[in-house]
Amino acid sequence: MKRPGLGGGAEFDLIRSFLGDAADDFPATRFAQVGPGDDCAILRGGIALSVDMSMEGVHFLREWLEPEEIGYRAAAAALSDLAAVAAEPIGVLAALAAREDDTDTAVRVMAGVRALVGSLSATLLGGDFTRSAGPLVIDVVAVGAVTRPVLRSGAVPGDGIWVTGSLGGAAAAVQEWRAGRVPEPSARDAFARPRPRTAEAAWLAHRGVARALIDLSDGLAGDIGHVAAASRVGVIIDAVTVPVHAAARGIAPDDRAALRLALAGGEDYELCMSAPAGAVEALAADFAEQFGVRLTRVGEVVEGSGVRLRDANGDVGDMPFSGHDHLRGSG
Amino acid sequence: MKRPGLGGGAEFDLIRSFLGDAADDFPATRFAQVGPGDDCAILRGGIALSVDMSMEGVHFLREWLEPEEIGYRAAAAALSDLAAVAAEPIGVLAALAAREDDTDTAVRVMAGVRALVGSLSATLLGGDFTRSAGPLVIDVVAVGAVTRPVLRSGAVPGDGIWVTGSLGGAAAAVQEWRAGRVPEPSARDAFARPRPRTAEAAWLAHRGVARALIDLSDGLAGDIGHVAAASRVGVIIDAVTVPVHAAARGIAPDDRAALRLALAGGEDYELCMSAPAGAVEALAADFAEQFGVRLTRVGEVVEGSGVRLRDANGDVGDMPFSGHDHLRGSG
Numbered sequence: 232m233k234r235p236g237l238g239g240g241a242e243f244d245l246i247r248s249f250l251g252d253a254a255d256d257f258p259a260t261r262f263a264q265v266g267p268g269d270d271c272a273i274l275r276g277g278i279a280l281s282v283d284m285s286m287e288g289v290h291f292l293r294e295w296l297e298p299e300e301i302g303y304r305a306a307a308a309a310l311s312d313l314a315a316v317a318a319e320p321i322g323v324l325a326a327l328a329a330r331e332d333d334t335d336t337a338v339r340v341m342a343g344v345r346a347l348v349g350s351l352s353a354t355l356l357g358g359d360f361t362r363s364a365g366p367l368v369i370d371v372v373a374v375g376a377v378t379r380p381v382l383r384s385g386a387v388p389g390d391g392i393w394v395t396g397s398l399g400g401a402a403a404a405v406q407e408w409r410a411g412r413v414p415e416p417s418a419r420d421a422f423a424r425p426r427p428r429t430a431e432a433a434w435l436a437h438r439g440v441a442r443a444l445i446d447l448s449d450g451l452a453g454d455i456g457h458v459a460a461a462s463r464v465g466v467i468i469d470a471v472t473v474p475v476h477a478a479a480r481g482i483a484p485d486d487r488a489a490l491r492l493a494l495a496g497g498e499d500y501e502l503c504m505s506a507p508a509g510a511v512e513a514l515a516a517d518f519a520e521q522f523g524v525r526l527t528r529v530g531e532v533v534e535g536s537g538v539r540l541r542d543a544n545g546d547v548g549d550m551p552f553s554g555h556d557h558l559r560g561s562g
Numbered sequence: 563m564k565r566p567g568l569g570g571g572a573e574f575d576l577i578r579s580f581l582g583d584a585a586d587d588f589p590a591t592r593f594a595q596v597g598p599g600d601d602c603a604i605l606r607g608g609i610a611l612s613v614d615m616s617m618e619g620v621h622f623l624r625e626w627l628e629p630e631e632i633g634y635r636a637a638a639a640a641l642s643d644l645a646a647v648a649a650e651p652i653g654v655l656a657a658l659a660a661r662e663d664d665t666d667t668a669v670r671v672m673a674g675v676r677a678l679v680g681s682l683s684a685t686l687l688g689g690d691f692t693r694s695a696g697p698l699v700i701d702v703v704a705v706g707a708v709t710r711p712v713l714r715s716g717a718v719p720g721d722g723i724w725v726t727g728s729l730g731g732a733a734a735a736v737q738e739w740r741a742g743r744v745p746e747p748s749a750r751d752a753f754a755r756p757r758p759r760t761a762e763a764a765w766l767a768h769r770g771v772a773r774a775l776i777d778l779s780d781g782l783a784g785d786i787g788h789v790a791a792a793s794r795v796g797v798i799i800d801a802v803t804v805p806v807h808a809a810a811r812g813i814a815p816d817d818r819a820a821l822r823l824a825l826a827g828g829e830d831y832e833l834c835m836s837a838p839a840g841a842v843e844a845l846a847a848d849f850a851e852q853f854g855v856r857l858t859r860v861g862e863v864v865e866g867s868g869v870r871l872r873d874a875n876g877d878v879g880d881m882p883f884s885g886h887d888h889l890r891g892s893g
Contacts, residue, residue, distance in 0.1 A: 368699055
């Protein structure tokens with residue numbers, strides 16, 4: 232789900248061209264209140280919708296994952312878009328393409344979808360099955376309900392930027408697999424079984440602390456750029472505060488390489504929010520107790536535009552990491 | 563969207579296994595009123611949702627279609643599922659996978675999606691873009707609104723079975739392409755630019771004549787089996803009444819081959835409904851005048867189960883055509 236408030240880069244120029252006029256001027260309709268450009272489309276009445284495609288060879292390799300994990304992960308990625316607007320999960324529709332001689336895999340992939348969906352008390356609402364001419368493809372439509380969505384566009388100078396959990400674990404797993412090694416269990420799990428932060432997002436939204444919200448699918452360095460663009464503000468990320476996943480630290484040759492995994496590795500499916508100064512500090516302990524997940528302040532919103540990085544010496548420069556540099560190429 | 567009321571065949575057994583428990587006992591939730599098994603999932607509040615995947619090499623070949631037509635057709639197939647429950651189109655989400663060196667095609671495919679959606683006064687609500695590891699894949703989520711959905715399960719013995727338009731045109735185009743020939747324009751158009759019958763379905767539903775409704779994506783022979791199964795009735799199709807597309811007649815060596823294209827060719831995206839005796843006859847002229855499309859009575863609902871065919875001699879036997887026998891293998 233993309234639109235005018237997109238960050239820079241050729242990929243997002245492409246998405247703008249997909250949208251045609253809708254990129255510049257999404258027509259308010261009697262049915263839709265939020266169109267392309269946030270993590271979900273939101274219909275009047277508060278139904279939130281997002282679609283997420285996962286393709287073998289692009290988003291995952293079969294050698295890495297069990298079929299159930301392929302489905303679980305695809306569904307988690309789609310439902311993470313609901314978390315990104317603070318919507319409650321209703322269910323999913325899943326479209327699957329698999330080779331005709333591979334229906335056992337297809338059945339196991341769908342079992343993984345059902346497992347993730349069931350764990351969130353949501354429902355498999357329907358789907359589509361197709362013979363594939365090649366790769367396994369799974370497309371998951373996330374359907375949620377939201378009364379007061381938190382969009383990308385609400386960040387205000389002076390806000391703090393916060394993230395849930397730790398970053399770079401999934402990217403660490405991918406890097407290990409690519410090097411022919413077996414990732415450590417916590418990294419593998421971060422990639423194979425990400426947990427959509429829907430309950431966490433609802434909790435934060437209910438307390439009114441999140442002014443802007445997004446989920447981290449492409450990496451903080453790129454994703455926070457969408458918040459900056461949609462909110463017409465700048466963002467400074469503090470390198471030393473980024474909660475780098477222990478597995479990313481473990482495999483990285485130095486701090487900068489670890490930071491790259493955390494900021495540009497992608498696939499974290501953690502939440503990132505902008506919140507007024509002081510608002511989150513008062514709730515962070517309750518949040519950690521409730522969810523077993525920490526909230527970390529990783530930067531601040533400033534006047535201007537774009538995303539910059541403050542290094543360990545306090546010097547602020549251009550964000551050196553962009554987009555994300557591994558398997559996944561999705562927007 | 564499939565479920566308990568599915569017709570027979572290995573493909574539908576597979577879909578049942580995808581659904582797990584939901585296949586037998588879709589849990590009524592506080593959000594969903596219709597789950598897997600009809601043409602759309604329908605949320606409480608009347609939002610209808612369906613997802614439809616189109617893959618290069620399975621649903622189309624690039625040699626056959628312009629990129630805009632690939633997008634137009636994919637969106638039409640998805641929106642046809644809205645027609646199948648008499649829902650009004652709100653918009654679509656589209657997920658596209660294309661090779662990195664082929665973004666021009668991707669942009670043109672999306673222009674086709676926008677053209678179809680715009681022609682129905684609907685909106686492109688959002689989407690996802692991914693690099694493809696191989697084939698072009700487009701997945702379209704249709705979003706509609708419906709107050710009183712017409713499902714597959716309402717057919718009653720004594721009803722007539724009616725279809726809109728003519729059948730077999732798209733299949734005739736595919737057969738010509740496969741034989742290395744150029745299909746005639748009306749056949750090519752039936753395949754490349756099907757028109758979802760959303761307005762026609764709303765008109766019929768508004769007048770209360772449709773007891774059961776489905777769209778014809780896999781061919782009448784197979785699709786009407788889903789109505790029979792969901793309604794726990796039998797159906798007899800009258801061979802001589804089937805409105806075979808002129809292009810199908812034109813290329814078929816005999817009447818039986820033409821009938822096969824019309825009943826098992828698929829991709830027609832016409833409506834098929836069950837209606838009380840006499841109800842449609844009174845409206846058919848108005849309908850034809852309003853939409854420039856005829857309604858044809860092609861059979862009847864009887865006690866029992868399954869689908870049979872009445873031949874030109876009046877003899878009733880097993881339906882000799884099943885599923886559908888060309889490019890598309892989707893459910």
